[in-house]
Amino acid sequence: MADLLSDDEIAAKLPDEWERVGDEIVRVFEFDDYLEGVAFATEVGEIAEEEFHHPTIEIRYEEVEVRFTSHEEGGITDDDVHMAELTDDLR
Numbered sequence: 691m692a693d694l695l696s697d698d699e700i701a702a703k704l705p706d707e708w709e710r711v712g713d714e715i716v717r718v719f720e721f722d723d724y725l726e727g728v729a730f731a732t733e734v735g736e737i738a739e740e741e742f743h744h745p746t747i748e749i750r751y752e753e754v755e756v757r758f759t760s761h762e763e764g765g766i767t768d769d770d771v772h773m774a775e776l777t778d779d780l781r
């Protein structure tokens with residue numbers, strides 16, 4: 691299990707475009723059409739399975755919201771930061 695990050699560590703490690711919301715890190719990705727967002731969500735899911743660290747994904751018209759937290763630790767860890775970086779690399 692990864693250690694919980696402090697507020698300062700989260701601020702320092704949070705990748706650009708991502709926002710901290712309570713015990714989660716969140717980013718909204720924009721797309722030209724709905725099915726592009728659906729395909730992106732599937733790619734995020736595949737990475738989540740590979741890394742065994744799963745986000746909440748909300749697919750909306752022309753945007754997809756991705757939220758990571760470490761459920762077992764009850765907050766934000768390096769696992770969440772790593773997943774955010776892998777997710778960004780999909781774009």
Ligand SMILES: C[C@H](O)[C@H](O)[C@H]1CNC2=NC(N)=NC(=O)C2=N1
Pocket residue numbers: 742743744745758759760761762763
């Ligand atoms: C039993 C537990 O759900 C698993 O070990 C994994 C699955 N995917 C997970 N995903 C996330 N985001 N946090 C977890 O703590 C987590 N745990």
